[in-house]
Amino acid sequence: MIILAATPIGNLGDASPRLRDALAQATVVASEDTRVTQRLLAALGIANRPRLIPLHEHNERARAAEIVDHARDSDVLVLTDAGMPTVSDPGFPLVEAAIAADVQVTCIPGPSAVVTALALSGLPTDRFAFEGFLPRKHGDRARRLADLADDPRTLVFFEAPSRIHAGLADLAEAFGGDRRAAVARELTKLHEEVRRGPLDELAEWAGHGVRGEICIVVAGAEPKQADAAEALARVQALVAGGERLKHAAAEVAADTGLGKRELYEAALAARDGR
Numbered sequence: 001m002i003i004l005a006a007t008p009i010g011n012l013g014d015a016s017p018r019l020r021d022a023l024a025q026a027t028v029v030a031s032e033d034t035r036v037t038q039r040l041l042a043a044l045g046i047a048n049r050p051r052l053i054p055l056h057e058h059n060e061r062a063r064a065a066e067i068v069d070h071a072r073d074s075d076v077l078v079l080t081d082a083g084m085p086t087v088s089d090p091g092f093p094l095v096e097a098a099i100a101a102d103v104q105v106t107c108i109p110g111p112s113a114v115v116t117a118l119a120l121s122g123l124p125t126d127r128f129a130f131e132g133f134l135p136r137k138h139g140d141r142a143r144r145l146a147d148l149a150d151d152p153r154t155l156v157f158f159e160a161p162s163r164i165h166a167g168l169a170d171l172a173e174a175f176g177g178d179r180r181a182a183v184a185r186e187l188t189k190l191h192e193e194v195r196r197g198p199l200d201e202l203a204e205w206a207g208h209g210v211r212g213e214i215c216i217v218v219a220g221a222e223p224k225q226a227d228a229a230e231a232l233a234r235v236q237a238l239v240a241g242g243e244r245l246k247h248a249a250a251e252v253a254a255d256t257g258l259g260k261r262e263l264y265e266a267a268l269a270a271r272d273g274r
Contacts, residue, residue: 002098003077006084006110010189012043014111022077024048030055030067032080032090060090064097071103084112088132088158113187114156117215120194121182128154134167145174152220164210168203180219186212231256235267
């Protein structure tokens, strides 16, 4: 089978017993950087030296079939440099290929920068979305953020230290400088730090330079207050276009959060001149 294994994102103490056992018994390991895997084995005091197959963003689609073939005969452990394979890291094409070939895929869960940053952010965790790295170019980044500006879910991003100031400034411009956010850096490491505050304040702080591995967590958009008169006009326009009043009221209610019955009654009253 294919075994996706989460590795520590900083603190080696987060290596689970299952991960240690898997590393000690593995015969084939597909890893993002074989040098990092060798250092991990040494740091954990594991004497096993499995065959290491490079699996990174530049070769993962080309190597997927070969690794799946290996997994027909013996387990293949899949590692990235830190955290869970496939989550903003190599592994997804391999999982796709394994499923298509009817080869079993399982997981050794463990550290994740995404959920760690989310938990520490102090922002709502009931609904969230991981957006990975923002586009490098300003125009592409602005378009992506415009699409996300009204998303009600808490959003989690990765960002490089060299782009953290520009990224926060663009977030503040797209979402509003008073939108609550948190910047989590060097999670589980000696210099772990979480900064919380409005986006404009965090952008100003980042202007002095920020080092390390960084996650940005941003609060979701507040629900917009729907305008009842505007919503009624939308219902009337849909009815004028041939839609049944009941369905028009339900559609607009779903979009605005207003009551379906109230919209229906208001449209009837307007039609009857009441």
